[in-house]
Amino acid sequence: MANSAVSWKLLDHPKLPKGKPVAVIVLDGWGEANPNEYNCIHTAETPVMDSLKQGAPDKWRLVKAHGTAVGLPSDDDMGNSEVGHNALGAGRIFAQGAKLVDLALASGKIFEGEGFKYIKESFETGTLHLIGLLSDGGVHSRLDQLQLLLKGAGERGAKRIRVHILTDGRDVLDGSSIGFVETLENDLAKLREKGVDARIASGGGRMYVTMDRYENDWNVVKRGWDAQVLGEASHKFSSALEAVKKLRAEPKANDQYLPPFVIVDENGKSVGPIVDGDAVVTLNFRADRMVMIAKSLEYENFDKFDRVRYPKIHYAGMLEYDGELKLPSHYLVSPPEIDRTSGEYLVHNGVRTFACSETVKFGHVTFFWNGNRSGYFNPQMEEYIEIPSDVGITFNVQPKMKALQIAEKARDAILSRKFDQVRVNLPNSDMVGHTGDIEATVVACKAADDAVKMILDAIEQVGGIYVVTADHGNAEDMVKRDKSGKPLLKNGNVQILTSHTLEPVPIAIGGPGLSPGVRFRKDVPNGGLANVAATVMNLHGFEAPSDYEPTLIEVVDN
Numbered sequence: 001m002a003n004s005a006v007s008w009k010l011l012d013h014p015k016l017p018k019g020k021p022v023a024v025i026v027l028d029g030w031g032e033a034n035p036n037e038y039n040c041i042h043t044a045e046t047p048v049m050d051s052l053k054q055g056a057p058d059k060w061r062l063v064k065a066h067g068t069a070v071g072l073p074s075d076d077d078m079g080n081s082e083v084g085h086n087a088l089g090a091g092r093i094f095a096q097g098a099k100l101v102d103l104a105l106a107s108g109k110i111f112e113g114e115g116f117k118y119i120k121e122s123f124e125t126g127t128l129h130l131i132g133l134l135s136d137g138g139v140h141s142r143l144d145q146l147q148l149l150l151k152g153a154g155e156r157g158a159k160r161i162r163v164h165i166l167t168d169g170r171d172v173l174d175g176s177s178i179g180f181v182e183t184l185e186n187d188l189a190k191l192r193e194k195g196v197d198a199r200i201a202s203g204g205g206r207m208y209v210t211m212d213r214y215e216n217d218w219n220v221v222k223r224g225w226d227a228q229v230l231g232e233a234s235h236k237f238s239s240a241l242e243a244v245k246k247l248r249a250e251p252k253a254n255d256q257y258l259p260p261f262v263i264v265d266e267n268g269k270s271v272g273p274i275v276d277g278d279a280v281v282t283l284n285f286r287a288d289r290m291v292m293i294a295k296s297l298e299y300e301n302f303d304k305f306d307r308v309r310y311p312k313i314h315y316a317g318m319l320e321y322d323g324e325l326k327l328p329s330h331y332l333v334s335p336p337e338i339d340r341t342s343g344e345y346l347v348h349n350g351v352r353t354f355a356c357s358e359t360v361k362f363g364h365v366t367f368f369w370n371g372n373r374s375g376y377f378n379p380q381m382e383e384y385i386e387i388p389s390d391v392g393i394t395f396n397v398q399p400k401m402k403a404l405q406i407a408e409k410a411r412d413a414i415l416s417r418k419f420d421q422v423r424v425n426l427p428n429s430d431m432v433g434h435t436g437d438i439e440a441t442v443v444a445c446k447a448a449d450d451a452v453k454m455i456l457d458a459i460e461q462v463g464g465i466y467v468v469t470a471d472h473g474n475a476e477d478m479v480k481r482d483k484s485g486k487p488l489l490k491n492g493n494v495q496i497l498t499s500h501t502l503e504p505v506p507i508a509i510g511g512p513g514l515s516p517g518v519r520f521r522k523d524v525p526n527g528g529l530a531n532v533a534a535t536v537m538n539l540h541g542f543e544a545p546s547d548y549e550p551t552l553i554e555v556v557d558n
C-alpha cells in the first residue's frame, strides 16, 4: 500500500480513554529463565521487576521474542534487537532479512536482481570483495549465505574474489572464529580449483573493526577501511587462520575485539586492497551495523574520517540498510517492507512521542521501532534524544552505562506533560551480557531495574500508564547448554554464552492511569512482541488497525 493511500485515522477504543501518558520501557536483552547461577537477572537485586512479576497473570505475562514469532527463518533462531524492535513498533510479523536472503538464494533470484547485475559489471576486469560478519549466528549474517553467494559469483564469472572477514564471538561462542575461518578457507580452495582466484584479504573483530553503529565511534569503521580498502594494518599474516590464532594468543584478544589484520603475499604486499573498477558487497543483512560502512563506501562527499583513497567501485549491500536514506543505492535483496508502523499511526492521531536511549541503542527505539527508517514522522510531534555512550570500552567496565541518564530524561519528559508516549531502551542487560562477564552483568541488571523505578515513579506522579517489556533474552542465561539444559563442559569448564537466547520476555502493564478493568487476555497464549503495538495503541485510547497482531489486553467490567 502506498503511504498516500493509507487511512491514518485510528478508531477510538470503545472503553479506554485518551490522554494518559504512557511509558514504554524496553529492557534490552532481558529474558525469563529458571533461576540459577548463570541467570544474572535472578542473581541481581531487581525489586522493581520482581514486584511487576507479582502482577501475573493479569498484569504480567511472557511473550515470544525469537524465531518465527519475530519473522526469523526458524524457531532455532535467537531473537535480536532489530527483529525485536521491528515487531514491537510495527505490530505485525514481517519476514526479516535473514529469511528474505535465504529465499532469494534458494530460488536463485538474488543473481538475477539489479544489485547482482550491477556488481557483475566488475567481474571481467575487477575483483569482487565481500565484507561481513563470519559466523552462523544469524543475527547479522550467516555463513551458509556467504558460501552460496561465493559459489554463485564464481559460477557467474567472478574471476578474482577477496573476502574481508569480521570475526564474531558475540552471537556465537568466543573462539569459534577459528572453525569458521577453516570452513571458509575450504570453500575458497574449492573455488580456486575451479580457476577463481579467491582468498581472504583482511579481517578484524566485529566490535573493533567496521561494525560500529549509530555513529558511536567512526574509528571502528576507519580501522576496517584501512585494512579492507587501503590494505594497511599493523598486523600482517600470510593466512587468516594464522592471524586469528596468533591474535587470540597475543595480544590475547577475543573474537569480538581482534585487531585489524591484512593478509600479505611473499613480498609483504596486501593481497586484496579495494581499487578502482572493483565490486564490493557488504554481506550482512542486518542494517544497524552496516549503515556506517555503507556511507563510507557510497558517499562521494564524506568527512567522518580521512579515506586517503576513494576507489570508484560498484558497491551493493546484501540489503538496503536505510529505507529513508535509500542507502546503499544498490542491493542484492529487497528489505522487508515494514510500513504503517505504530509510531507513524500514533503521530497521525495526535500522540506526541518522546524516545530516548544512549547511542549504542538509540536507533533501536527510533530507527528499528519505525521500520528501519531514520528521522521523524513529524518533528512537531516527536522528540528523540540520544545520550552519548561511552566510547572505546567494553561495557563490563561500566556496567551501569547511561541507564540513570536515560531514566532521568524519561522522567523529565513525563513530568513535563509534553508527551503522550515516552519510550526508552535500557541497554544494560544486553550490552554487558554480551561481554560474558557474569559479575558485571549482575550489576548491569540492577542498574536497569533502578532506571525502571525512576520512570515508574514519574508515571505514578502524573497518573500515567507503563508498559515494561524487553526485546529478547540475554542476561538471564550466560552459559552454553546441552539439549537437556545442562551447562555444556569443554575441557572441564563451562562455556560462557555471550549471545542472545531463545527465551521469552516479560511484559508488564500498570500505573494509576490504567483503567481498572484492564488485564491480559487469556486467549493469546502464543503472543509475541508483535502483539505489543496493538496493546500500546489501546492504552493510548485507540483501536489498532485490523491487520495488526491482536492486542494482549482486554477490559472487563469490575
Ligand SMILES: O=C(O)[C@@H](CO)OP(=O)(O)O
Residues within 6 Å of the ligand: 028, 029, 079, 080, 081, 082, 139, 140, 170, 171, 289, 430
Ligand atoms: O550487538 C549486536 O549487534 C547484537 C548482537 O549481534 O545485539 P542486539 O541485537 O541486542 O543489538
Ligand SMILES: [Mn+2]
Residues within 6 Å of the ligand: 028, 029, 080, 081, 082, 084, 430, 471, 472
Ligand atoms: Mn537487543
Ligand SMILES: [Mn+2]
Residues within 6 Å of the ligand: 029, 081, 430, 431, 434, 474, 500
Ligand atoms: Mn544484543
